[in-house]
Amino acid sequence: MDTWMKTNDRAALLLLNLSRTEISDRLVVMISQAFFDDVCLENAELLGLSNDDAVTETLQQLGAEKCAYLVQTFPSEDCLERRARRDFLTSLERLSTMTDGAGVDGQEPNGCSLNQPLQAHYSDANDTAQLLMKDLKRIQKHLEEDYQVYIFLFEANRGVERLAKHLSDDSDVLHLQQQALATLLIVLQKPSMSLRQQLQDSALQMSLIKWFKATWTKATANGVDQKQSDDLRNNLLTLVYHSCKGNQFVKHVWMQDAQKPTLANLLVETLSQSLPPARLVKTACQLLTVLGTFDDSSSTNRNDPSIATSHSHVQTLYAAGVLNALKHVLQMEENQEVNATTTSIINAIRCLAVHNDIVQAIVSNGILQRVVDIFQKQVESMDEERKDEANKREHSRTADIDQLLLLAACLGFFRNVCANDDLKYKLCAGTMSIAAPMINCMQLGMALPSLQEHAIGTMAAMALRQPQNAAFLIASQGAPNIVQAMRKYPNRSSLQRQGCLAIRNLASRAEAAQKEDLLALTRETLQTIAAKHLECQDEVYAALREMGVHQAHVFAVQDAETGAVLLQERLAFGQGHNANFRSVYE
Secondary structure, eight states, rough: OOHHHHHHOOHHEEEEEGOEEEEEEEEEOOHHHHHHHHHHHHHHHHHOOHHHHOOOOHHHHHHHGGGTOOSSSSOOOOOOHHHHHHHHHHHHHHHHHHTTTTTTTTTTTTBBBBBSGGGGGGGHHHHHHHHHHHHHHHHHHHHHOOOOHHHHHHHTTTHHHHHHHHOOOOGGHHOOOOOOHHOOOOHSSSSHHHHHHHHHHHHHHHHHOOOOOOOOHEEEEEETTTHHHHHHHHHHHHHHHHHHTTOOOHHHHHHOOSSSOOOOHHHHHHOOOOOOOOHHHHHHHHHHHHTSSSTTOOOOOOOOOHHHHHHHHHHHHHHTHHHHHHHHHHHTTTOOOOOOHHHHHHHHHHHTTHHHHHHHHHHHHTTTHHHHHHHHHHHHHHHHHOOOOHHHHHOOHHHHHHHHHHHHHHHHHHHTTTHHHHHHHHHHTTOOOHHHHHHHHHTTTTTOHHHHHHHHHHHHHHHHTTTHHHHHHHHTTTHHHHHHHHOOTTHHHHHHHHHHHHHHHHTTTTHHHHHHHHHHHHHHHHHHHHOOOGHHHHHEEEEEETOOOOOOOTTEEEETTTEEEEEEEEOOOSSSSTOOOOSSSO
């Protein structure tokens, strides 16, 4: 709180509204001196009050007890912070006025007057463009210098709508579009739910699709500087990424647009360049991953497409030639050091590997073998670095994270591919076996939960309906590593569920002695999971049943004080006796 108080800024103090404290046995909201001064000045200006009356009115509005520790006098001067905030808000207001063409009388479309008359700025188009550029740069400057402060004002004044509606397909203001887009992307680096909702408005998305295509055409026209073209296209794809992320309906809107060139066509065009920039490849692959992934919690809209729609998105992308384009950029990465671009490419390929026909194409194109080679090479490299104590001391943590993320992407890809029974044998105990490096990878990458979850999910898929794979994984010490990961991340329910499924699949065709060993290793962990994660109880019971423990009517609970796991009987329908139950209605 002291840190915020020293900023002397209204937005910071509005955030303090969330802080509460007890004063005189009453629960009150903390406010700041700058917030008090702002309200006081606004009261004097809007209501035409004298200085003393403005102070009195402010105390009544805010509550005198909230201002007990503040200087309760009329602000003597207009501080620099307040002036900067007013300039920022004026620039936001002016964007909407100029965009909607309602600035002739100095009024916003909703009737709100601006702080300054705009007629003087409309002498000609050049003056208007210069003023807009100045406003856009001012907004960007404040957001870059003090994001936490100005994003609050930006969000409250629906800044995303104002910037997005400013984008147009007028070729005379391409530099303004670039500036508006760059400013918008600064905001979307750390978007709140409210900011995402502003951007993902359905009507706004329809206009963005039209503008996106027109601007893309200009960016790829002859005579445009190559770096400028790459930067603009990268920003355009980033905007679509933020628009679609977490919202299944918006993805559907973009993918359903059939007017040429489609989004899928443009992505293929980008990735198929002879030497596409790494940042452009990374952004395109991240967008592909979002488009091909189903977001089950994206929206409460009853008209949102189902999970089947995401599969149709994958088929549309595949039909457009995305897989061949991804193969092209993956081959370009062959001699490169591990980086985020390679990870993004493999994640994009993974999201396509949900249809058997596409999986077969992945195999025939040599993509599967290429990813296997990358995975094995990275595991060997990490293993060597960890064994060398000198390198271990000097090893960069950032490099470790990059490698772990790449390994997690590879395992996620293998997890999808192992839905094919023929391929799961090759990847487990066959000619392309990744079992040993996968288990080694789990030991090296214990710090990354997503890596552990993908590894466990891959083993669960490998062992399903494949007794020889299950026996091979048990012999390779797969079970102890599964249990170790489950104990490491007890609160990650998705990992726990995959762990239960993997143990169940390993035990389903195991020998009696192996089942006993598995039960001794996993029983306590499984019962703890059943008590902690209700959504995993069916999987826990299935795993225990396969190991000879029949607890179909036993409910695991965890004692709140001691943490001990207790087993209670869970009655099925028709069991037990209720003295008040009437079997016949009278």
